[in-house]
Amino acid sequence: xxxxxxxxxxxxxxxxxxxxxxxxSITFKGRYDISELNAAHICHGHNKDFRSDCKQxxxxxxxxxxGHIPLTFNLxxxxxxxxxxxxxxxQALRNLLDxxxxxxxxxxxxxxxxxxxxxxxxxxxxxxxxxENRNMLRPFEQRLKDGQVVWxxxxxxxxTRDKQKTVTYYxxxxxxx
Numbered sequence: 274x275x276x277x278x279x280x281x282x283x284x285x286x287x288x289x290x291x292x293x294x295x296x297x298s299i300t301f302k303g304r305y306d307i308s309e310l311n312a313a314h315i316c317h318g319h320n321k322d323f324r325s326d327c328k329q330x331x332x333x334x335x336x337x338x339x340g341h342i343p344l345t346f347n348l349x350x351x352x353x354x355x356x357x358x359x360x361x362x363x364q365a366l367r368n369l370l371d372x373x374x375x376x377x378x379x380x381x382x383x384x385x386x387x388x389x390x391x392x393x394x395x396x397x398x399x400x401x402x403x404x405e406n407r408n409m410l411r412p413f414e415q416r417l418k419d420g421q422v423v424w425x426x427x428x429x430x431x432x433t434r435d436k437q438k439t440v441t442y443y444x445x446x447x448x449x450x
Contacts, residue, residue: 278344278369291338291376292366294383296355297321298329318352333358335366338376341433345369355382360391373397 282289298321313330320329331349336342345365349358359379367373376398383389383401392399403410416422424443432438 281342281344285342287337287342287344288339289337289370289372289375291378292335292344293338293341294333294335294359294362294377294379296331296333296349296358296382298351299332300324300327300329302327313348314350314352316351318350319354331355331358333362335362338378355380356385356388359383359388363392363397367395367397376400 281287298318300320301315315328315330317325318329318331320327329351331351331353333347333349334343335345337344347358347362347365359377359382363377366375366377373396377383377392378400381402381404383399384403384407389399389401413422427442427444429439429441432440
């Protein structure tokens with residue numbers, strides 16, 4: 274898989290400045306013999322198909338930011354929680370690319386102190402969603418409502434789904450007290 278990923282980057286001239294990651298469960302039904310396999314363990318976990326009666330494995334996929342090309346994947350034991358997949362996945366991408374200054378984009382399962390601190394401490398960049406139930410958002414939300422946040426245009430790109438549109442990203446410039 275590593276050779277295939279490196280070849281795809283080179284031949285298709287893919288940029289390696291951003292990667293999207295997501296996981297899903299793959300459900301197994303019926304009888305299967307895995308005693309000979311040295312792979313992820315099929316077992317009960319939080320099944321995304323809501324099939325608590327079935328066993329599963331967790332499948333993680335990384336796609337490139339430019340063209341959404343599948344680049345690498347991981348298989349995890351079926352009882353692996355999504356939040357615990359990000360550090361080994363980010364580290365594998367870092368090793369593959371031999372750099373850490375790519376943007377790692379993932380859903381709210383990335384948003385844990387352990388995950389974010391790890392990536393930050395290793396000079397990585399990330400974009401994630403902060404779950405609404407996090408108390409840390411309350412003061413920021415209030416400052417937004419009060420007009421105390423100034424936004425600065427960060428950059429714009431052509432929308433990958435509609436080439437007639439532009440997507441603009443903003444960063445927080447400063448707070449007013």
